[in-house]
Amino acid sequence: MINNIVVLGIQWGDEGKGKIVDLLSQKANYVVRYQGGNNAGHTLLVNKKKTILHLIPSCVLHKNVHAVLGNGVVVSLIDLVNEITFLKKQGILIQNRLILSSSIPLIFKYHIKLDKARECNILNKSIIGTTHKGIGPAYEDKVARRAIRIHDLYNEDHFYKLLKKNVKYYNFQLKNLYQKKSVNFEKIFDQSIQIFNTIKDMIQDVSFLLNNQIKQGKKIIFEGAQGSLLDVDHGTYPYVSSSNSSIGGVMTGTGIGINKIKYILGISKTYCTRVGNGPFPTELFDRTSEYLSKVGKEFGTTTGRKRRIGWLDLVLLKKMILINSLSGLCLTKIDVLDYLPKIKVCIKYIDKHSHKKISSYPINIENWKNVVPVYKVFTGWNQSTRGITSFIKLPIEAQNYINFIASFLNISIDLISTGPNRNETIITNKFLKEFVR
Structure with missing residues (x-):
């Protein structure tokens, strides 16, 4: 029986993948990073204690779960040992359950x-x-x-x-x-x-190990770093990362086949952020940007840089859902929107010169310069959603917002994060509920 899950970001990173992997990996056997390096930044918050990770997978708080770095990850030995030592000082012992692919480039x-x-x-x-x-x-x-x-x-x-x-x-x-x-x-x-x-x-043949464990029915989570819009092939090139942060990186970065994956979960914030330069059609430069930055604590985990802020872009999400063959979607930081009077989502692009609809995903950087977003506006709910664990307990305006996203993207919203803590989450998908039991 195939039990394996992929968790990947479908924006420009910083979507909250670490929290979701931590939540889903409670009963997993292995969590595998398949691309990127210590440029990633995953933050776990459990019982008011924050754990920040850069290279090691987000399963470290679960003592029976093995953490694996696949051949698609690039590793600084100095930073790897520093992170192991840092975790040890916090009482988290990872060395005896950390596995490194023998083919990792250094x-x-x-x-x-x-x-x-x-x-x-x-x-x-x-x-x-x-x-x-x-x-x-x-x-x-x-x-x-x-x-x-x-x-x-x-x-x-x-x-x-x-x-x-x-x-x-x-x-x-x-x-x-x-x-x-x-x-x-x-x-x-x-x-x-x-x-x-x-x-x-710690070094092993990771491809052999994982394929053997899959045969035995073990639960494996493949954890992405960055986000699909930073994919070197499918992202906003050239303002991208240097690896395949979309679904293809799972196979090339670990040596397992596509038929070994049961479920692919895409992670998106309920708004957009980006670190670094590059296209950002829905970027904001007003008080709403400052509000979301402050309430959402939008500063890079790795660099400390302030993130750029914008409204949710459903045009981009549609493209990322397509290339990743997503099974379901997780929306994070719904609680950050709680006290906004109006909430916008981008539903299409038009050309700033011709005002005609842009029918295809912009390929080159010059085409991105002509993109103007068109928004649908929602009334805010003006009350706290923090910590809610049932969809029907969300304010009706929040439900309408989420249901519109699901309908527009033609995908089920299987998880909703209502806060940074592990258990501040709504799980609506039956398979995911069973996975964590």
Whole structure:
């Protein structure tokens, strides 16, 4: 019997995936990250205690659940060990139940330095808006077939040669293209070997492990990072992440087949946010933006940057539902909208010059510049929804808002988050209810 769930974001990230994975993984056997790196930021809030994660999957609070990093994730060994140590200080022991794919590409100091150098021009203004974690350059190495993968460190002589070659390649760029200081080869080598010796017992063939566990009927959750609108192929290119944060990343990032997945859950806020540069048709610059930013605590978990704010965009969600073959949708932060007098949702785009409806999802950045959103306006409910766990107990105006979204998108709303705490959630889907029992 296939019990496996995918949880992925269908906006620009920060949709609240961490909370939902934490909720659903209470009775799971494995939670698997399949793409991204420590540029992700997942926040768990249980019994008023906040736990922030960047790389390790969002199942850490459940002691019987194994956390897995698949081959689609890029990993900084330094940051991995720092996160393990940070969790240990909070009383969360993860080391004995953390599993690393032997094919994980590694992030080194030269990736991070190059990332920072590229992102800042002479005016010190960010170009794409990356987190400066070295994620992009690490993925470039993977595609260019020069990545150093974690299994390469088993043979120190082999690793020495690979690292020497890569450091030379990156130091040339840092010095000659960006006038930056070079990195120290010996220091990187020694530090990497030292850390590797502390984590090498975690390394396994993840594809073999997961496929074997699936045969045994184990419950597995595949946890996405970022959001589908940041997918390198299907997002708002070039203002995207460097990995496939949509459904395809599950297969390539773990080695399991599409027929091993039973249910795909897309996560969306009831409004929109974005960190970094790039298209944002429904972005707000008024008091509503400030209100949502304050009430929703819209600051990046990883960077601390203030998020850009906008109304919910159903045109974008339709596209993301299509490419991800979603089984159902989860709406988060309904409570953030509680005291707004009017709530808008974007239902179509028109061209700002011709005023004609834009019939297709804009492909290039120039086309995005012509997009003007058209809104449907809802009356707010002016009362608290915080902590409600039954749909019929929501104010009728909130029910109408949610029902319209479901009808417009032609998808069931299977979860509704009514607050940041784990149990402040409405679950309407029978399979998901059974999954957490």
